[in-house]
Amino acid sequence: MNHPARYWHRLDDGRIQCDLCPRYCKLHADQRGACFVRMREGDAMVLTTYGRSSGFCIDPIEKKPLNHFLPGTSVLSFGTAGCNLACKFCQNWDISKSRDMDRLMDQASPDEIARTAADLDCASVAFTYNDPVIFAEYAIDVAQACHARGLKTVAVTAGYITEAARGDFYAHMDAANVDLKGFTDDFYVQLCGAHLQPVLDTLVWLHHETDVWVEITTLLIPGRNDSDTELQALSRWVRDELGDEVPLHFTAFHPDFKLTDLPATPPATLSRARRIALDAGLHHVYTGNVHDSTGGTTCCAGCGTRLIVRDWYTILEYRLQDDGTCPDCGRPLAGRFRHFDTPFGPRRIPVAIHRGT
Structure with a gap:
């Protein structure tokens, strides 16, 4: 194997x-x-995990979360095991921290994965649940098979990758959601067993040196990375280094793994973080893991028109033109868009890989 x-x-x-x-x-x-x-x-x-997965599911692309990359479409999601960070708050710790390789029961070749995604009318394949950086060889081979069938590819990642490897890895990715877990090195060292700067380097490089569509997610943990000061610093850095139209998602923590002594993130914290980021000049700031139509809605950065109204992963209203522009003022919305007839919705569907030819 x-x-x-x-x-x-x-x-x-x-x-x-x-x-x-x-x-x-x-x-x-x-x-x-x-x-x-x-x-x-x-x-x-x-x-050791090439060709082996902890499971395959069809998700809405908004679950990754990606709100500006093929909204309304479905994505075939899978991961393997292991992780190169050591987050005490990991929400997928049973996968990322698994030391039992026997749990990887779903075996699939790159072409089998791409064929299954195409047969199930998915628009893309996402490498997620654990960080695809650590199974880069497998992810790259799957991505090549997907592109051969006209499918897009998505990396859901902590962005903890070296300069030597990132060019090769991201050359095969169409979109990435990068977890910016906090905005101090102390947070990364104490709660993630890593450092902040390599993640910032990855984000700057992705934005300025590639065509990969990038969105950012920060999981807000009460008392650890949710102060006004830190949120202001994070938001201003995104604005100054990546621009004001990079989507930023603030999502809710729930007690898990080694961090069970803290309460879940109150919805008010997410709303406060969103307001801080909007006040800093960012145009597209979202709340996640909560029902919040205001925090899930995409508005035109020019005239403020509501273009995509969401509640969690459900699209309630879609007014974006097929060419990705606002119907009222004509301003293009930052992102990657395509026409769809009916949004996929909030479903999560486990699937089996199509074997053979």
Whole structure:
């Protein structure tokens, strides 16, 4: 099952170093990296989860969350196991922190995944649930198979990837939702086992050096990353470094994994964060994991017309023109859009992969 890995090199002391993420794990014989799925086998590195998934589901694209990338369409979502961060608040910890490779029961080749997505009328395939950076070889092969069938690809990621690897990885992605987990390095070190700067570097590079459509999500944790000061700093950074039309999602935390001593995020916190970001000059700021039509609605950055009205993952009204412009003032809405007859809706449908030819 092990697949030859890329993004590594040999060290003079006999170890091999993984060059995929900023952890730069240095491995002796048979050791695994911090992500658990990249392992030294002999004198080379292998990916232990290639072709194996924790499950496949059809989701609305808004669940990723992506509000400006093919809204109203469905996406085939899947992940594997492991993660290169160590978030104490992980909402998918049973997948990302799994050390039981036997849980990866769904085996699928890249072409089988792409064919299944096309047969089920999905517009795209999303690498999600755990971070696709750590299964980059598999994600890239699936993305190539998807593009051959006219499907788009989505990376739902923490953005924790090296400069050496990110060009290759994102060359195969059409959209990315990047988790900006907080806006202080202390938060990243204490709660994620990582650092902030590599994530900021990834976001700046994605926006300025690629055609990947980017949206940002910040999970707000009471008392940890939700102060006015931090939210103002985060919002201003997004405005100054990425521009005022990059969508920013504030989503609600619920107690999970190793952070069960805190309350769930009140809806009022999300509304407060949204107002701070709007006051900072961002045009498209959303609330997530709550019923909030105001916080889920996309408005024209020019005239303020409500273009896409949502409640959670449900599109209640869609007024955007087929060419992605406002019907009232003609201003283009930032994003990637295409015509659809009926929105997919809030359904989540587990699916089996289509085998054979």
